[in-house]
Amino acid sequence: MPTALITGASGGIGSAIARALAPTHDLLLAGRPSARLDAVALELDATTFPMDLTDTEAIESACEIVDELDVLVHNAGLSIPGRVEETSVEEWRATFSVNVFGPVALTLALLPALRAARGQVVFINSGAGRNASPGMASYSASKFALRAFADSLRGDEPGLRVTTVYPGRTDTEMQRELVAFEGGEYDPHNFLRAETVAAAVANVVATPRDGHVHEVMLRPGKR
Structure with missing residues (x-):
């Protein structure tokens, strides 16, 4: 079977993507070691792929063993809610480290494997990557940057298929934290x-x- 590597697969959208691809792909579940990631891997008979997206040198080393890769799904993400005046440079660095620099480093490390398989790269972006969300300054900016990286990759690597998915607000732990920040009822x-x-x-x-x-x-519809 073809192989798919998914970041942020321990829960939320990431584990749902892993379940959706499990019938047709061998799975590499990338992320920091955790009981949740191990549980998803056990459920799906998948392989964990230990990785810290903030450690670009370790990413390069980890990917040396991957010769061919059919699908790379960039799903991991970090959101630190805050209006511009409330944010700090450190928060911006942390957000971009996970949401932009990590995906860039991982894509660069896996480019030979993706080229060998004429593979696909899927970026899980956000509605905030098309229209900046109030109170989500660093997150929105990082998603705009991720969108530009995906577009650049598509233009520079014609042998690959590159897709950006822009989900609207989705029922996840990140969403619960955002609603709590907004003072709303979930x-x-x-x-x-x-x-x-x-x-x-x-x-x-x-x-x-x-x-x-x-x-x-994708945007929420009527249930």
């Missing part, structure tokens, strides 16, 4: 399900080779 029915986002990713991956899906936008 109702999961107001948001996309992680499984819905995962289904969109699986459809992108399953697109026949003569098709190249550049972007997918």
Whole structure:
């Protein structure tokens, strides 16, 4: 079977993507070692791939063993809510380290393997990557940067298929933290399900080779 590497696969959208791809792919679940990541790997008969996206040197070393890779899903992300005046440079650095520099380093390290397989790269972005969200300054800026990186990769690597997925607000722990920051009451029915986002990713991956899906936008609908 083809191989897919997914970052941030221990929960939320990441574990949902892993479940959606498990029937058709051998899975490498990348992330910091944790009981949650181990549980997903055990459930899906997948392989954990220890990785810290903030350690670019370790990323390069870890990827040396990967000769071919059919699918790379950049899902891991960090959100530190805050209006511009409330943010610090350290928070911006932390956000960009996970949301931008980590994906860049991982993509560069895996480019030979992706080229060998004529593979696909899927970026899980955000609605904030198209329209900046109030109170999400560093997060929105990082997602705009991630969008530009995906577009650049698509232009510079014509042998690869590169897709950016822009989910609207999704029922995850990150969303609960954001609603708490906003002072609202959390109702999961107001948001996309992680499984819905995962289904969109699986459809992108399953697109026949003569098709190249550049972007997918999802927004919550009526339940």
